Amino acid sequence: MDFYDVINNRRAVRRYKEGVIDDAVLKRIMEATRRAPSWANRQCWRFILVKDRETMMKLGQMRSYRPDISCYEKAGAIAVACADPSASGEMNGKQYYMLDTGIAMEHLILAATAEGLGTCWIGAIDEQPIKQLLHIPDQYRVIAFTPIGYADEQPPLRNRLPLDEIFHINRW
Numbered sequence: 001m002d003f004y005d006v007i008n009n010r011r012a013v014r015r016y017k018e019g020v021i022d023d024a025v026l027k028r029i030m031e032a033t034r035r036a037p038s039w040a041n042r043q044c045w046r047f048i049l050v051k052d053r054e055t056m057m058k059l060g061q062m063r064s065y066r067p068d069i070s071c072y073e074k075a076g077a078i079a080v081a082c083a084d085p086s087a088s089g090e091m092n093g094k095q096y097y098m099l100d101t102g103i104a105m106e107h108l109i110l111a112a113t114a115e116g117l118g119t120c121w122i123g124a125i126d127e128q129p130i131k132q133l134l135h136i137p138d139q140y141r142v143i144a145f146t147p148i149g150y151a152d153e154q155p156p157l158r159n160r161l162p163l164d165e166i167f168h169i170n171r172w
């Protein structure tokens with residue numbers, strides 16, 4: 001898929017069809033995630049790819065936003081993005097582990113889109129129960145997760161601010 005088609009086709013997909021994702025497809029998505037840039041190339045992120053149905057169902061319940069939607073467990077997998085803050089950088093009060101992990105997660109999401117798969121960033125999560133469920137070491141934060149699966153809906157293109165409100169040319 002052309003890069004700009006990937007960008008324009010991506011949507012937050014919240015309904016999935018049952019369907020197994022080929023391991024070769026998942027491998028390509030993982031490789032694309034691995035290629036993400038990071039602070040001093042420190043790669044503070046770690047991902048857990050959850051394929052076990054029961055664990056996926058439990059994860060689906062550990063969201064605090066739109067818990068009414070309970071079909072994430074139908075997706076082929078859930079990718080959980082974690083980061084060790086001490087493995088990234090900090091400058092002028094800005095901690096870069098969130099940014100590093102956000103970039104890597106978006107690589108994953110765009111690669112999944114290129115493979116014809118749907119995803120949805122889920123950031124409104126209950127971190128502690130997820131850490132317990134997935135045996136995540138103490139020093140890691142859980143940043144977000146996303147289902148990866150075959151979409152069972154075609155969400156409309158959501159609004160964005162106009163370009164001239166987002167971009168200033170030469171000065172603010």
Ligand SMILES: Cc1cc2nc3c(=O)[nH]c(=O)nc-3n(C[C@H](O)[C@H](O)[C@H](O)COP(=O)(O)O)c2cc1C
Nearest residue numbers: 010011012065066120121122123124125144155158
């Ligand atoms: C950092 C981040 C966290 C998000 N967390 C949630 C979430 O917890 N639950 C949810 O349903 N959607 C979540 N979303 C999806 C956004 O609501 C969605 O991307 C936005 O409404 C724009 O829609 P679009 O992705 O289809 O363009 C999140 C998106 C981002 C980037």
